Amino acid sequence: MKLLLVEDETELAVSIQQYLTNNDFVCEWAKDTKAALERVSIYDYDCVLLDLMLPDGNGFDILKELKRQNKPEGIIIISAKEALETRLEGFNLGADDFLIKPFHLSELLVRVQALIRRKNFKGSNIVVHNEIEIDILSKTVSVHGKGIDITKKEIDLLLYLIGNANRVLSKAAIAEHLSGDMADMMDNHDFVYAHIKNLKKKLTDAGSYDYIKSVYGLGYKWIE
Amino acid sequence: MNKKLLHKTSRAYLLFSLLILVVSAPIFYYGIQGLYIQEADDTLLLHKKEFILYSAPTIQLQDIPAWNRFNRNTKIENGTLVTKDSLFYGRHYDTLDAEVEPYRELYVPVNIQGKPFTYKARINLVETKDLLKHIGQLFLAITCLLLVGLYIITNRLSRKLWKPFYETLEQMESFEIDKHQPPNFSPTSIEEFNRLNRSIQQLIDKNILIYKSQREFIDNAAHELQTPLAVFQAKVDLLIQRPDLSEEQFEICSSLNENILRLTRLNRNLLLLSRLDNDSYADKENISLNDHLQKSLPFFVEQGRKKNIIIETSLEENLLVLANPALTEILVSNLLLNAIRHNVEDGTINISIKKNCLIISNTGLNYPLDKNSLFNRFYKADPSSQGTGLGLSIVKKIADLNNWTISYSFSNNNLHSFTINF
Numbered sequence: 001m002k003l004l005l006v007e008d009e010t011e012l013a014v015s016i017q018q019y020l021t022n023n024d025f026v027c028e029w030a031k032d033t034k035a036a037l038e039r040v041s042i043y044d045y046d047c048v049l050l051d052l053m054l055p056d057g058n059g060f061d062i063l064k065e066l067k068r069q070n071k072p073e074g075i076i077i078i079s080a081k082e083a084l085e086t087r088l089e090g091f092n093l094g095a096d097d098f099l100i101k102p103f104h105l106s107e108l109l110v111r112v113q114a115l116i117r118r119k120n121f122k123g124s125n126i127v128v129h130n131e132i133e134i135d136i137l138s139k140t141v142s143v144h145g146k147g148i149d150i151t152k153k154e155i156d157l158l159l160y161l162i163g164n165a166n167r168v169l170s171k172a173a174i175a176e177h178l179s180g181d182m183a184d185m186m187d188n189h190d191f192v193y194a195h196i197k198n199l200k201k202k203l204t205d206a207g208s209y210d211y212i213k214s215v216y217g218l219g220y221k222w223i224e
Numbered sequence: 225m226n227k228k229l230l231h232k233t234s235r236a237y238l239l240f241s242l243l244i245l246v247v248s249a250p251i252f253y254y255g256i257q258g259l260y261i262q263e264a265d266d267t268l269l270l271h272k273k274e275f276i277l278y279s280a281p282t283i284q285l286q287d288i289p290a291w292n293r294f295n296r297n298t299k300i301e302n303g304t305l306v307t308k309d310s311l312f313y314g315r316h317y318d319t320l321d322a323e324v325e326p327y328r329e330l331y332v333p334v335n336i337q338g339k340p341f342t343y344k345a346r347i348n349l350v351e352t353k354d355l356l357k358h359i360g361q362l363f364l365a366i367t368c369l370l371l372v373g374l375y376i377i378t379n380r381l382s383r384k385l386w387k388p389f390y391e392t393l394e395q396m397e398s399f400e401i402d403k404h405q406p407p408n409f410s411p412t413s414i415e416e417f418n419r420l421n422r423s424i425q426q427l428i429d430k431n432i433l434i435y436k437s438q439r440e441f442i443d444n445a446a447h448e449l450q451t452p453l454a455v456f457q458a459k460v461d462l463l464i465q466r467p468d469l470s471e472e473q474f475e476i477c478s479s480l481n482e483n484i485l486r487l488t489r490l491n492r493n494l495l496l497l498s499r500l501d502n503d504s505y506a507d508k509e510n511i512s513l514n515d516h517l518q519k520s521l522p523f524f525v526e527q528g529r530k531k532n533i534i535i536e537t538s539l540e541e542n543l544l545v546l547a548n549p550a551l552t553e554i555l556v557s558n559l560l561l562n563a564i565r566h567n568v569e570d571g572t573i574n575i576s577i578k579k580n581c582l583i584i585s586n587t588g589l590n591y592p593l594d595k596n597s598l599f600n601r602f603y604k605a606d607p608s609s610q611g612t613g614l615g616l617s618i619v620k621k622i623a624d625l626n627n628w629t630i631s632y633s634f635s636n637n638n639l640h641s642f643t644i645n646f
């Protein structure tokens with residue numbers, strides 16, 4: 001999978017590259033509008049991560065150009081501009097997702113995965129991980145082919161954990177992921193423990209390997 | 225007591241006119257009377273002179289009864305009643321009018337054919353009284369007319385003169401710095417008012433400019449902070465991936481994460497506040513408050529679980545409000561979040577909707593909060609609290625934007641209540 005990261009902040013770009021490249025992703029980086037436009041005209045990407053405020057222009061211009069050329073890239077806007085109008089404008093121009101800075105790298109990764117899944121979606125949208133099978137459309141999970149009783153939130157958590165397999169996820173990151181739009185309102189992350197505990201139990205009860213490991217009780221890790 | 229400017233000037237005019245009227249009326253009356261008496265005296269003396277010069281030398285003694293018979297007001301009597309010319313007031317019965325009437329009389333000693341007589345002349349003063357009455361009435365009428373005219377003219381004139389002043393006043397009263405309508409003063413023909421308007425305009429322009437730059441500053445500062453925060457967050461996320469991280473180091477990272485979230489929240493709230501001032505949430509739609517509460521309640525129940533908080537709801541009626549959905553959600557969420565954050569262990573929260581209002585009450589501190597500073601930015605009852613101190617000022621601002629009223633009360637059973645009237 002090839003990604004293009006358009007971001008003028010070097011430190012952030014390096015971190016994102018580092019986190020994403022570990023997977024089966026190749027993450028290229030363009031520092032400004034000019035470089036980004038050059039790259040998209042030469043190569044095809046699965047996904048473009050687009051910052052809006054760039055030194056030589058607006059990220060929306062790149063978005064417009066991509067749409068004008070009918071490029072198939074999925075586009076995720078990553079921006080500090082959190083105003084509703086900006087988000088709506090982004091979606092209207094054809095962006096697939098919008099992530100407001102600051103964000104957790106783990107969140108960015110699952111968003112990219114989800115987007116690529118949606119893009120490559122051919123009649124079914126199923127994530128398979130060893131004995132675990134997640135049908136994203138029908139919101140069902142089966143272990144060894146046997147369906148288990150699971151809530152939407154737990155499926156969300158499961159996808160997030162699998163997507164970030166072998167990475168340490170802080171409680172804060174998981175909590176923010178689970179809270180979605182309400183993340184701003186969140187005061188403590190203790191509910192994460194309850195959700196993890198429930199998911200762990202449901203999976204192991206159905207005969208799955210115990211993939212979820214606690215990291216000093218402050219974070220979690222999905223071990224492949 | 226405060227009086228209106230126009231009342232003050234016209235009252236001064238009116239008082240002065242009344243004073244003049246009161247003082248001048250008796251002076252006028254006695255003056256006219258004196259003049260008239262003088263006139264009567266002159267007439268009497270003239271008649272007397274005429275008599276002495278032309279009648280006295282020629283009149284015969286036997287003519288006197290006839291004279292007396294035909295002259296009503298000039299008589300000749302025997303004997304000397306006075307030694308010299310004397311003028312005085314007298315009263316006589318008037319057969320025509322059948323009443324006693326006042327007279328001005330003149331007695332003069334005269335000699336007719338060597339014999340002493342007294343020449344008596346008189347003038348009826350009844351006419352004087354009538355005349356005086358009429359003059360008085362005329363005077364009063366003219367004065368009244370003058371006063372009324374004067375009053376109307378001064379009133380009109382000052383109203384016209386002060387009109388630009390009142391216009392300026394009105395504009396100033398309706399001016400709000402966070403609204404986008406700076407006052408527009410129309411030029412007047414009066415130098416002072418033009419000066420006033422100019423200086424007010426300058427003052428307002430300057431203030432708007434300062435206000436705008438301050439708002440932009442907050443906006444920019446918050447935006448500028450987002451990028452380093454994003455780097456910060458990314459670095460912490462990378463750091464915790466290191467396999468050699470000890471528990472202690474991981475704890476530090478967790479705490480860093482918490483604080484990034486806090487900073488982010490603070491930032492977002494600042495941006496929201498500045499955007500509320502910008503009025504960028506103009507689009508409104510009908511929202512069912514009940515639906516929204518039902519939808520977000522699970523999240524808050526989850527948040528309250530740590531303190532074992534029980535959330536009770538009594539949603540009596542379906543409350544529909546016309547407002548911006550995003551803002552309404554923020555308002556409700558902020559209130560609920562506060563109710564959880566400032567609650568005690570095993571506390572309760574009551575959410576009720578009734579009669580067009582939403583009441584959220586919670587257990588908490590055992591003393592009431594300071595009503596005056598409650599809605600101020602960065603006010604915190606408990607300085608060590610995790611909150612940003614902006615939540616309630618955002619709530620207040622949203623309520624103000626929609627013309628809702630929010631009130632706080634504290635009841636004896638340690639219940640803090642926030643009521644929003646829609």
